[in-house]
Amino acid sequence: MLDSVEVTSRVGEILTAHKGMEGSLLPILHAIQAEFGHVPQAALPIIAQDLNLSKAEVHGVMSFYHDFRENPAGKHVLKLCRAEACKSMGADRVAAHAQKALGIEWHETTTDGRVTLEPVFCLGLCACAPSALVDGKLVGRVDEAKLDSIIGGLK
Amino acid sequence: MKIYLPLDSAAVALGADEIAHALHAHAKAKGVDLTIIRNGSRGMVWLEPLAEVETPTGRMAFGPMALADVPALFGDLAAHPKALGLTDDLPWMKAQTRLTFARVGVIDPLSLADYRAHGGLKGLERALGMAQADMVAEVTNSGLRGRGGAGFPTGIKWKTVSEAKADRKYIVCNADEGDSATFADRMLMEGDPFTLIEGMAIAGLACGATKGFVYIRSEYPVAIEVMQKAVEIARAEGVLGAKVMGKGPAFDMEIRVGAGAYVCGEETSLLNSLEGKRGVVRAKPPLPALQGFMGKPTVVNNVISLASVPVIFEKGAAHYKDFGLGRSRGTIPLQIAGNVKYGGLYEIAFGLTLGEIVDKIGGGTASGRPVKAVQVGGPLGAYFPRALFDTPFGYEEFAGKDGLIGHAGLTVFDDTADMLGMARFAMEFCAIESCGKCTPCRIGAVRGVETLDRLGRGDASALPILTDLCNTMKAGSLCALGGFTPYPVMSALTHFPDDFSTQKEAAE
Ligand SMILES: Cc1cc2nc3c(=O)[nH]c(=O)nc-3n(C[C@H](O)[C@H](O)[C@H](O)COP(=O)(O)O)c2cc1C
Ligand code: FES
Numbered sequence: 001m002l003d004s005v006e007v008t009s010r011v012g013e014i015l016t017a018h019k020g021m022e023g024s025l026l027p028i029l030h031a032i033q034a035e036f037g038h039v040p041q042a043a044l045p046i047i048a049q050d051l052n053l054s055k056a057e058v059h060g061v062m063s064f065y066h067d068f069r070e071n072p073a074g075k076h077v078l079k080l081c082r083a084e085a086c087k088s089m090g091a092d093r094v095a096a097h098a099q100k101a102l103g104i105e106w107h108e109t110t111t112d113g114r115v116t117l118e119p120v121f122c123l124g125l126c127a128c129a130p131s132a133l134v135d136g137k138l139v140g141r142v143d144e145a146k147l148d149s150i151i152g153g154l155k
Numbered sequence: 156m157k158i159y160l161p162l163d164s165a166a167v168a169l170g171a172d173e174i175a176h177a178l179h180a181h182a183k184a185k186g187v188d189l190t191i192i193r194n195g196s197r198g199m200v201w202l203e204p205l206a207e208v209e210t211p212t213g214r215m216a217f218g219p220m221a222l223a224d225v226p227a228l229f230g231d232l233a234a235h236p237k238a239l240g241l242t243d244d245l246p247w248m249k250a251q252t253r254l255t256f257a258r259v260g261v262i263d264p265l266s267l268a269d270y271r272a273h274g275g276l277k278g279l280e281r282a283l284g285m286a287q288a289d290m291v292a293e294v295t296n297s298g299l300r301g302r303g304g305a306g307f308p309t310g311i312k313w314k315t316v317s318e319a320k321a322d323r324k325y326i327v328c329n330a331d332e333g334d335s336a337t338f339a340d341r342m343l344m345e346g347d348p349f350t351l352i353e354g355m356a357i358a359g360l361a362c363g364a365t366k367g368f369v370y371i372r373s374e375y376p377v378a379i380e381v382m383q384k385a386v387e388i389a390r391a392e393g394v395l396g397a398k399v400m401g402k403g404p405a406f407d408m409e410i411r412v413g414a415g416a417y418v419c420g421e422e423t424s425l426l427n428s429l430e431g432k433r434g435v436v437r438a439k440p441p442l443p444a445l446q447g448f449m450g451k452p453t454v455v456n457n458v459i460s461l462a463s464v465p466v467i468f469e470k471g472a473a474h475y476k477d478f479g480l481g482r483s484r485g486t487i488p489l490q491i492a493g494n495v496k497y498g499g500l501y502e503i504a505f506g507l508t509l510g511e512i513v514d515k516i517g518g519g520t521a522s523g524r525p526v527k528a529v530q531v532g533g534p535l536g537a538y539f540p541r542a543l544f545d546t547p548f549g550y551e552e553f554a555g556k557d558g559l560i561g562h563a564g565l566t567v568f569d570d571t572a573d574m575l576g577m578a579r580f581a582m583e584f585c586a587i588e589s590c591g592k593c594t595p596c597r598i599g600a601v602r603g604v605e606t607l608d609r610l611g612r613g614d615a616s617a618l619p620i621l622t623d624l625c626n627t628m629k630a631g632s633l634c635a636l637g638g639f640t641p642y643p644v645m646s647a648l649t650h651f652p653d654d655f656s657t658q659k660e661a662a663e
């Protein structure tokens with residue numbers, strides 16, 4: 001569990017660093033997620049007060065965007081592209097293989113907390129499809145064999 | 156020894172970083188003094204990672220590089236198993252007209268000196284000596300239209316902002332590039348970021364705006380990093396800042412990162428997102444040109460629109476306008492993607508036919524099977540059958556065939572594609588990404604998925620419902636997300652009726 005004192009002080013620092021920035025809420029949420037791996041509930045009232053918004057407004061913004069997490073993800077995050085160009089090269093097949101190999105559906109985390117599987121709609125790698133993002137590392141031309149070795153490498 | 160090896164995301168996704176490590180390790184072991192320049196991609200994605208070795212006769216290309224191909228780069232180059240010859244002589248490179256992408260893959264993306272040596276900042280220098288109205292007229296005369304999808308004349312947008320009276324104005328670059336099959340914005344930002352900065356600075360001068368934002372999608376980590384560094388360099392070197400190039404008015408820039416919402420590519424939704432709000436679409440009017448970011452006059456332009464401005468100022472509007480077809484002037488960076496043999500970025504004047512692009516340049520499918528359909532213009536674009544391969548690539552020409560060119564991405568599908576499945580995906584995508592503000596999009600897309608599922612089960616009575624639903628979405632949606640989703644759906648239905656045949660189940 002995150003220590004609330006720690007959250008308060010780190011969030012305070014992040015808010016200070018974004019003072020004077022026009023429309024700073026997204027950069028703030030990104031910075032908080034980069035720090036904690038998700039946006040802790042405890043951070044919302046602090047942000048709200050600082051930006052003179054209601055907590056509901058901050059939550060509304062946060063929940064609008066696919067990137068922001070309310071809860072921590074697994075140790076590793078595997079994102080597979082589901083968009084058209086990747087589909088034309090077998091992305092559906094690869095995704096089904098991943099779901100079977102991990103025993104989870106989209107947006108779920110393996111029971112051991114090792115891998116979270118998420119869809120992504122295009123990584124701009126559409127000429128070397130299907131594509132994946134493994135803990136921030138881009139991978140092109142993903143097939144079942146490549147996926148098995150990727151998953152095998154996520155310890 | 157000097158080797159160019161792309162930092163481009165596609166090259167990295169295919170192993171460029173590993174090749175770079177191996178090159179350094181090998182050079183060290185052999186005692187070779189090696190410099191690796193991480194450049195942009197030349198656009199031949201099927202050859203990535205593509206290494207180029209500088210030789211007295213020019214840059215020699217080698218690709219696609221595997222780790223096993225590294226040692227031989229330190230031997231007889233002509234005998235290298237992946238030797239392709241001089242990069243400039245490759246047919247893919249030779250046949251293009253690279254105006255916007257002239258420097259991408261050629262220069263070191265983060266060297267301002269290299270940028271200048273290749274014609275960079277000439278356009279901005281020229282703009283600094285011009286009156287605002289003349290700058291706007293230059294863009295209007297070039298015939299440049301928005302490359303983000305809607306094709307709105309860039310000069311007219313700039314004129315509105317330029318003539319608006321306000322204490323602050325903004326230039327916002329739309330780098331949300333969410334469409335499947337598109338990566339031109341990404342490649343430009345990764346391979347030649349100063350071109351975008353120069354284009355935005357010119358836009359700032361022409362419109363009297365002092366601040367620019369680039370809104371880059373979070374799915375583009377490399378582009379974000381390169382752009383951030385480039386802005387810092389441009390500021391440190393006095394290109395940006397209190398006096399543009401040390402003599403002009405103020406213009407500075409900031410890089411902002413999206414958060415995984417496709418709809419934030421829509422300009423008003425993007426502006427809300429930049430302001431720190433939910434990325435919901437705003438009703439128009441007011442136009443962003445008059446009341447945009449923070450309610451101030453704002454130019455919102457696509458990366459490629461803005462990155463085409465420097466060459467227009469460097470070579471003149473007439474030079475740019477001379478290329479093209481009909482009302483589609485200049486060049487367009489085609490992004491050839493999906494199930495295609497030679498995928499990548501190919502910049503050429505408007506006017507090639509779809510068939511020339513897919514069969515000749517793209518070389519047909521990667522799978523070797525027949526081409527069944529090509530989706531042009533991303534997830535909101537229509538599926539074209541071979542029967543429409545004579546359509547010339549231009550805004551009006553594609554609109555005339557119930558399609559659109561959008562951001563000029565093309566996804567090729569072979570004959571195994573299930574078009575009912577693709578139509579269903581279009582509705583599903585719209586449902587996932589809808590901002591929720593208007594009902595036709597939010598609810599219509601969900602109904603669309605259900606209706607296509609009924610069709611998939613062989614329920615023919617769902618057909619008229621689907622058509623009705625598409626008409627409602629088209630007519631009643633606030634933006635093109637709901638409004639254009641019917642394009643892929645209806646084109647799939649119209650051109651590939653067999654895939655929707657309700658007899659299918661019975662026959663099997
Ligand atoms: C759902 C949706 C997504 C869009 N995504 C993008 C995008 O990613 N990039 C872009 O430049 N324009 C996108 N647009 C078009 C923008 O609304 C706008 O027309 C464009 O940024 C204007 O710039 P331009 O005139 O230079 O093309 C999108 C539009 C819609 C309706
Ligand atoms: S469609 Fe998958 S990377 Fe673009």
